[in-house]
Amino acid sequence: xxxxxxxxxxxxxxxxxxxxxxxxxxxxxxxxxxxxxxxxxxxxxxxxxxxxxxxxxxxxxxxxxxxxxxxxxxxxxxxxxxxxxxxxxxxxxxxxxxxxxxxxxxxxxxxxxxxxxxxxxxxxxxxxxxxxxxxxxxxxxxxxxxxxxxxxxxxxxxxxxxxxxxxxxxxxxxxxxxxxxxxxxxxxxxxxxxxxxxxxxxxxxxxxxxxxxxxxxxxxxxxxxxxxxxxxxxxxxxxxxxxxxxxxxxxxxxxxxxxxxxxxxxxxxxxxxxxxxxxxxxxxxxxxxxxxxxxxxxxxxxxxxxxxxxxxxxxxxxxxxxxxxxxxxxxxxxxxxxxxxxxxxxxxxxxxxxxxxxxxxxxxxxxxxxxxxxxxxxxxxxxxxxxxxxxxxxxxxxxxxxxxxxxxxxxxxxxxxxxxxxxxxxxxxxxxxxxxxxxxxxxxxxxxxxxxxxxxxxxxxxxxxxxxxxxxxxxxxxxxxxxxxxxxxxxxxxxxxxxxxxxxxxxxxxxxxxxxxxxxxxxxxxxxxxxxxxxxxxxxxxxxxxxxxxxxxxxxxxxxxxxxxxxxxxxxxxxxxxxxxxxxxxxxxxxxxxxxxxxxxxxxxxxx
Ligand SMILES: Cc1cc2nc3c(=O)[nH]c(=O)nc-3n(C[C@H](O)[C@H](O)[C@H](O)COP(=O)(O)OP(=O)(O)OC[C@H]3O[C@@H](n4cnc5c(N)ncnc54)[C@H](O)[C@@H]3O)c2cc1C
Numbered sequence: 001x002x003x004x005x006x007x008x009x010x011x012x013x014x015x016x017x018x019x020x021x022x023x024x025x026x027x028x029x030x031x032x033x034x035x036x037x038x039x040x041x042x043x044x045x046x047x048x049x050x051x052x053x054x055x056x057x058x059x060x061x062x063x064x065x066x067x068x069x070x071x072x073x074x075x076x077x078x079x080x081x082x083x084x085x086x087x088x089x090x091x092x093x094x095x096x097x098x099x100x101x102x103x104x105x106x107x108x109x110x111x112x113x114x115x116x117x118x119x120x121x122x123x124x125x126x127x128x129x130x131x132x133x134x135x136x137x138x139x140x141x142x143x144x145x146x147x148x149x150x151x152x153x154x155x156x157x158x159x160x161x162x163x164x165x166x167x168x169x170x171x172x173x174x175x176x177x178x179x180x181x182x183x184x185x186x187x188x189x190x191x192x193x194x195x196x197x198x199x200x201x202x203x204x205x206x207x208x209x210x211x212x213x214x215x216x217x218x219x220x221x222x223x224x225x226x227x228x229x230x231x232x233x234x235x236x237x238x239x240x241x242x243x244x245x246x247x248x249x250x251x252x253x254x255x256x257x258x259x260x261x262x263x264x265x266x267x268x269x270x271x272x273x274x275x276x277x278x279x280x281x282x283x284x285x286x287x288x289x290x291x292x293x294x295x296x297x298x299x300x301x302x303x304x305x306x307x308x309x310x311x312x313x314x315x316x317x318x319x320x321x322x323x324x325x326x327x328x329x330x331x332x333x334x335x336x337x338x339x340x341x342x343x344x345x346x347x348x349x350x351x352x353x354x355x356x357x358x359x360x361x362x363x364x365x366x367x368x369x370x371x372x373x374x375x376x377x378x379x380x381x382x383x384x385x386x387x388x389x390x391x392x393x394x395x396x397x398x399x400x401x402x403x404x405x406x407x408x409x410x411x412x413x414x415x416x417x418x419x420x421x422x423x424x425x426x427x428x429x430x431x432x433x434x435x436x437x438x439x440x441x442x443x444x445x446x447x448x449x450x451x452x453x454x455x456x457x458x459x460x461x462x463x464x465x466x467x468x469x470x471x472x473x474x475x476x477x478x479x480x481x482x483x484x485x486x487x488x489x490x491x492x493x494x495x496x497x498x499x500x501x502x503x504x505x506x507x508x509x510x511x512x513x514x515x516x517x518x519x520x521x522x523x524x525x526x527x528x529x530x531x532x533x534x535x536x537x538x539x540x541x542x543x544x545x546x547x548x549x550x551x552x553x554x555x556x557x558x559x560x561x562x563x564x565x566x567x568x569x570x571x572x573x574x575x576x577x578x579x580x581x582x583x584x585x586x587x588x589x590x591x592x593x594x595x596x597x598x599x600x601x602x603x604x605x606x607x608x
Contacts, residue, residue: 001165001172006032006142007348009161009176011149014041015124016316016333017182018131018143019056023341025138026060027495027557029348032174033141034163036148036183040128043295044209044244044256047123048076048327050437052473054117055559056338059493063117065130070122074108075248076224077101079431081385081424083231083403085217085241087283091231091403096389097424101224102432102462114464115438115476116487121224123244123254124330125209152179152191152312159311177311178344178357182337184317185304192309198302198372202323202379204261204268205297208278211254212289217282221249229391230281231403238386239281254292260299269296299323301376303369307361313340320368325378325430328371331437336364342557343446345495346584351521355585359445367440374461378430388423429461436461442471447562448582468546468553468561477541479534488528488541492555496522497562497583499576502549503529504568511572520591521584523554523576554579 008024010017013035021033049066057063081096100106112118136143150171151162161174181188185196225242244254257278261268271294279285304319316333340360346352390402406416435458443454447470455467466475477488491498501508505527512525528534528541529549536542547553550568555561563579581588
């Protein structure tokens, strides 16, 4: 196998690496992706793709392929807590609690108000093959499964990675300008001395992935996940069953069941026990099913100390790993890939300085930290709800008594149920985290702050407050041009920044035209106004834009606002220059028609 030179090498072909490949192809950057396994992962793992992830895929046209195959969010709109699916005892087949899963339930209208994209349920076991096929079909991408990184070193000039083709055992070298380490933390991070901080080995988990007709017992077409609490208590007292599709409703063909264990529990690797115990917990002793696979995984809450090591960047699980609660693992991984891709492209094309690449960690590490903490908190909520129900793992007699009281008649039982409903509200942190998913913003990075106060996030992660303060995700509003209707989020994404102006934006347009140099960040000007290209027919944009008719905003290729001027400027060209310099991390002097590409990067931009 000959040695390879490539602008970007991606190590790891999971959701993060494959998305990196797709985002970089969309930006016109040549990549090589290597993945040590011959085929994508065999376990379902992540299944919830949140709205922000689908917005990112919308920019590159991948969202359609997912919606065509995934479970629509309204068929994943309910979370339940039950005693069992089968059995005829007084406590069997009882629903303890249920709550809407945000974005699919009654709040769907609110979610749709804030985004052009619905979330979706699409297990990683089907997403990864789809992403692999889409990535490999791109002419700029070379996707090699069964190829493993075995050594890595870097100099100022680039990174050299030794790769082994596992089908032949042959090794070759890849010389890359930059490396995206999307290997789940297995090789790149340890090789560059990255330190993972936080808690490892919180719990051992086992997942049984199987095919079965559950429709006689799973009596709700819209339920996505059900927690089972066995009144008899004991080691196997609880577990979680999740629908995987492909059929949306109770006729879903595939399912996954998770058990948790303490890390010192001797039974945790005994696969022989898992299936009988799953049947026992569900109270379906005669359940017929085909086992697809059993997987073991460890719950951690860890964050890497740095996201950048010279020309090597860590992304996804290589940078942060957390409990699956709130579904933030893959979604955060894809958002990392999205943030890094436009920055690598801007530097490789000579539009931006090397320092832009520092803003990847500056922006994404606080989000990685926040999401890791959040997932851990949501994970820790489950013992609180067990406590509210009176479930005592080591005391089945008391557990049974408490559940009998819970389901009993009379005032006392009604109070117990009302109390549990109150305590269960805490679970909205896991299942209705709308603000957490789409409302995050960057305090510093590739942007120019405007001195306004931080938008305080909802401490419970639900209520999203749209804003155009620099660092925020551009608010969504539908805008129209004749019969065409797009989202404001559709204005960006092709590697260019967008200057949004209003009805009196002539001075901004003129200034942008003056700055339109070959080596500046491309800046497209768009007017959203009665006489502009796009009309704000519903009036929503003017409510959310944060600028007047003579103001302007710059939105980055990843939909985040980088700069805002609420009104006109006495020196618009100067204001825009300062904004572009802050985004591209080049001096204001360099931001002009005469500027030249970063030293040492021009050959790559041309090649791409
Ligand atoms: C049960 C479960 C449920 C989950 N549910 C959700 C959810 O609902 N939503 C959500 O967002 N997240 C969820 N997650 C988390 C999610 O699965 C991970 O965060 C996600 O897989 C991270 O993707 P990644 O690409 O960063 O890493 P990985 O998926 O770990 O991919 C890394 C890849 O790198 C490859 N690799 C490793 N070393 C090398 C090497 N030396 N050379 C080449 N390749 C290499 C590996 O083979 C692997 O394919 C869940 C996880 C589990 C276990």
